[in-house]
Amino acid sequence: MTIVARIDEHACSAHGDCADxxxxxxxxxxxxxxxxxxxPELLLEVAQGCPAVAISVVDDENGVVLYP
Amino acid sequence: xxxxxxxxxxGLGAQRAAETLRRRGHDGPIRMLCAEPVAPYDRPPLSKxxxxxxxxxxxxxxxxxxxxxxxxxxxxxxxxAVGLDLGRRRVLTVGGDAPAADAVLIATGAQARRLPxxxxxxxxxxxxxxxxxxxxxxxxxxGRRLAVVGAGFIGQEVAATARGLGAExxxxxxxxxxxxxxxxxxxxxxxxxxxxxHGVEVLLGDAVASAHGNGSVQRLRLxxxxxxxxxxxxxxxxxxxxxxxxxxxxxxxxxxxxxxxxRTAVPGVFAAGDVAAAPGRDGRRERCEHxxxxxxxxxxxxxxxxxxxxxxxxxxxxxxxLYDSRVQLVGRAADAEAVTVEGDQESPAFVASFxxxxxxxxxxxxxxxxxxxxxxxxxxxxxxxxxxxxGLAA
Numbered sequence: 531m532t533i534v535a536r537i538d539e540h541a542c543s544a545h546g547d548c549a550d551x552x553x554x555x556x557x558x559x560x561x562x563x564x565x566x567x568x569x570p571e572l573l574l575e576v577a578q579g580c581p582a583v584a585i586s587v588v589d590d591e592n593g594v595v596l597y598p
Numbered sequence: 599x600x601x602x603x604x605x606x607x608x609g610l611g612a613q614r615a616a617e618t619l620r621r622r623g624h625d626g627p628i629r630m631l632c633a634e635p636v637a638p639y640d641r642p643p644l645s646k647x648x649x650x651x652x653x654x655x656x657x658x659x660x661x662x663x664x665x666x667x668x669x670x671x672x673x674x675x676x677x678x679a680v681g682l683d684l685g686r687r688r689v690l691t692v693g694g695d696a697p698a699a700d701a702v703l704i705a706t707g708a709q710a711r712r713l714p715x716x717x718x719x720x721x722x723x724x725x726x727x728x729x730x731x732x733x734x735x736x737x738x739x740x741g742r743r744l745a746v747v748g749a750g751f752i753g754q755e756v757a758a759t760a761r762g763l764g765a766e767x768x769x770x771x772x773x774x775x776x777x778x779x780x781x782x783x784x785x786x787x788x789x790x791x792x793x794x795x796h797g798v799e800v801l802l803g804d805a806v807a808s809a810h811g812n813g814s815v816q817r818l819r820l821x822x823x824x825x826x827x828x829x830x831x832x833x834x835x836x837x838x839x840x841x842x843x844x845x846x847x848x849x850x851x852x853x854x855x856x857x858x859x860x861r862t863a864v865p866g867v868f869a870a871g872d873v874a875a876a877p878g879r880d881g882r883r884e885r886c887e888h889x890x891x892x893x894x895x896x897x898x899x900x901x902x903x904x905x906x907x908x909x910x911x912x913x914x915x916x917x918x919x920l921y922d923s924r925v926q927l928v929g930r931a932a933d934a935e936a937v938t939v940e941g942d943q944e945s946p947a948f949v950a951s952f953x954x955x956x957x958x959x960x961x962x963x964x965x966x967x968x969x970x971x972x973x974x975x976x977x978x979x980x981x982x983x984x985x986x987x988x989g990l991a992a
Binding site for chain 1: 894917
């Protein structure tokens with residue numbers, strides 16, 4: 531199982547919460563970009579904390595959306 | 599089985615609902631009935647960047663125009679809903695009935711409250727839509743006198759932006775301090791000092807008693823006897839749910855009570871955003887006007903429409919930009935019994951922690967944005983586990 535985070539760059543407002551919570555996974559320039567991986571629990575927590583609902587958590591093998 | 603979805607409204611909630619439906623695999627028709635003549639756009643910039651620099655719709659649009667065709671979302675623009683026929687689950691518009699739907703999501707948002715004493719005058723503005731912002735922008739210029747009635751966040755942002763553009767700004771607030779009902783008098787006073795430090799005249803504990811002028815307001819007379827000469831007035835005294843078109847239906851004229859999946863008391867009818875009162879983490883239902891809440895409520899309602907479990911309710915949070923300060927509030931400060939300021943409240947950056955029975959319930963962050971996610975985490979861990987149901991009988 532490969533659970534990954536994806537940024538919806540049109541929804542992202544560059545608040546930066548993701549990079550503050552998981553600096554090894556997210557970096558925020560103009561918008562957030564994914565730069566690493568982390569356990570699914572952390573990815574879900576960060577995604578659920580995104581004020582813009584711009585992070586989705588997806589199973590990369592079958593495309594199933596876990597959040598939102 | 600839900601096939602056809604009609605979203606009534608064209609703001610952030612409508613947009614996020616459509617996105618979530620598609621992302622979650624819904625392949626039936628999605629139609630979005632927008633009262634305004636343009637596709638959904640972002641409202642927070644209206645009181646800041648758009649007032650300051652101007653801006654056409656493309657600049658604030660939530661998605662590029664091509665997104666709607668790419669995702670097969672049918673935009674019905676410039677068509678305000680005027681009624682709902684629950685028997686046929688049909689939304690009525692000025693141009694006739696909207697297409698029938700298996701699920702209707704009400705996301706009509708809110709509208710600015712007006713003050714009757716100021717309503718007859720041409721140079722009185724409210725700020726809710728892009729058209730409002732463009733009209734107000736024309737009224738702000740160096741040396742022009744602008745009165746802002748109401749020191750909520752919209753009023754304060756307009757005051758700060760207008761002052762930054764060189765206008766002579768008077769901010770009038772009925773309470774003893776700005777936002778006193780939200781953050782208390784001590785922190786409310788910080789906002790008043792911030793504006794005064796930037797040259798805004800702040801008049802507290804006073805209200806507009808009468809307005810004078812011929813067609814346009816030239817002078818406001820306040821209840822306390824003070825007179826304020828003006829070139830234009832902005833009224834920022836809150837909003838009310840845009841649900842007047844539902845009057846006479848079992849949903850009432852708002853706010854519309856929903857459960858954690860955005861379901862109203864009427865099967866097949868959902869609501870989200872400023873028009874809805876949704877349960878928070880503790881199950882208490884309230885209408886929350888935060889940008890973030892509209893986005894999350896819409897995501898939840900999209901899950902409800904598809905019969906999926908929604909994500910857990912989040913700790914509420916919002917932000918405001920005033921002059922060079924970013925102000926963020928996370929949690930429910932109104933629940934607090936005590937507040938502690940960490941750091942120096944007179945310094946450019948501080949955090950105020952709100953507690954109840956020794957437990958944190960909220961935090962106000964001034965120029966400490968990096969702490970927000972940690973505060974949110976702290977507040978989430980310290981409240982009861984989120985309920986996923988929150989039935990309407992609760």
